[in-house]
Amino acid sequence: MAQKSDFTLPIVISAGIHIGVLMILVMGVDFSDKPKPQPQVSAPAMKAVVVDQKLVAQHVERLKAEKRELARKEKARQDDLERQATEARQQREREQAQIKKLEIERKQKEIETKNALAAAKAAQLKQKQEKEKAQQAEEFRKLKEKERQASEEAAKKAEAKRKQEEAVAKKAADERKRKAEAERKRKEEDERKRKALERERQLQEQMMQDALAEEQAALSQTRNRQVTGEVVKYTSMINATIARYVQKEESMRGKSCTVFVRLAKDGFVTTSRIVEGDPVLCRATQAAIQRAQRLPVSSEPDVYEKLKELNIIYRPTFN
Template sequence: MAIKIDPPLAKSLGLHLVVIILLVWGADFTSKPEVVNVTLESEGEAQAPVEAVAIDSEALQQRVAQMQREKSDAKAAEEKRIRDLERRAQQAEKNRADEEVRLQQVAAQKRQADAEAKASQAAAADAKKLQLQEAEKAKQAEQARIKKEQERKKAEDAAKAAEQKRKQEQEALEKERAERARKAADAKRQAEQERLMQEQLAKEASARSAARSRQAATEVDRYKALISNTINQNLYKDESMRNKSCSVNIKLATTGFVTSVNVLGGDRVVCDATVRAVNRIGSLPMSPDPDVYKELKDITLRVEPEF
């Protein structure tokens, strides 16, 4: 039994068959249209011809062109996808290189920071060492000052002891002389003996006066030396003061208290140091002897730092 196919369906089947044949064998689209007969038959029955369908070459060419455009679009899309992948790969490589440069910069900055921190620590250590050295110098200077103060006090104590001894010897001498005079007066009651005794006493008085004058001069020199030594011990000296001097006038009370100090001339640095030393001391060695005090109450000294 023959099966009859509707013309539209037969036309569609014929068109697809022709397209497949052309794609496979490369048909020439410029040739004349061909007629394709499609026959469908069932088992045991004679073939029944299907309505022949003529394929228009222009329609076929349009279909093929459409397929080629679709293939070209697909190829262009694939090429674009590949270009996009390559661009992303290049960007990723650039990002990797930039990151590597950044990491190198970070490492360099860290090395610089570490070096600066190390230098800062070294500077801090040096400053600490210098501070300790300065503290040690200050400690040594204070110890030297204390030692000089002790030496000054020792000198004053020695001067006081010497003065006390001198007084005791003077008192003993006077007592001895008085005893001799008393004994002479008791033993010699005659006028001549009295005259001779008076002459002797006059001579002794004269000798005592001369001795007293000499002793006072000696005491003045000794206390001048004590005052100069006390000032020199309290001077804050440095090498710029070596072989330089300053003349000052100092006025003292009976206790040795400094009432005024005036610079008469000399090196400015030495003069400034001398004035500071005298003001810092406050009281200088002074003899209790009024005659000695008269010579020392308004004293002019030449101060030359001793090293």
């Protein structure tokens, strides 16, 4: 509002001056015009009119000079007013810029103040938290100290108990060691006696085994001879049985055929296969075995073992 009133007064004054000048100009217009035709007068009258016109012209010139002076002064005043207005505007702009700068600074100060308050609150909160943390740490330390003391006390009791138990265990271990040593010596003595008896028993068994072996060898030789004799006997009986079934031809004279046979315990021929020999004789020999179906075999196991798989060599005889 103050700035607006500063411009109102100069404007009103300027407007008044312009109106006054305009009125003077309007009123003085007739003085600059050419004089109107006048009625014919006498010379004295004309002289008086001329004088009056000079006075009027002088008056008009004076008025015009005053008017120009007023216009000059008015222009100077207007220029001064415009200068003042420009200075006032510039001053106002400077003031507004200063106000704006101060406002920015004020807001910056407010922000800094808020930040400082926030930082102070944060610092107080952190200090409070650190204090609480320190209190908790101290309480935890005290608790741990109590636990440590209790643990040390328990460790001392455990150590005393351990030493006592170790003493008891050592005594028991010494007793066990003494008993183990006595037991070891007893076992060594028993083992020595056992080995001596074992050597004696083995010597007796060896002597008995040697005697039995000699007897078995003698019996085995006798039995082997018997088995061999039985095998020879039954081989001859098998050849005789085959001979009964072979259809002889003169072309077989002086020839032989070897046939492999496998016999069941009752003498039944389970397998017969030509090994080598005259083809005609071998076919006849194999046919004879198939017709016979069973061949002589011993019921004695050891003799049967020699006869159950046998290569029969058959040679036909002619009268």
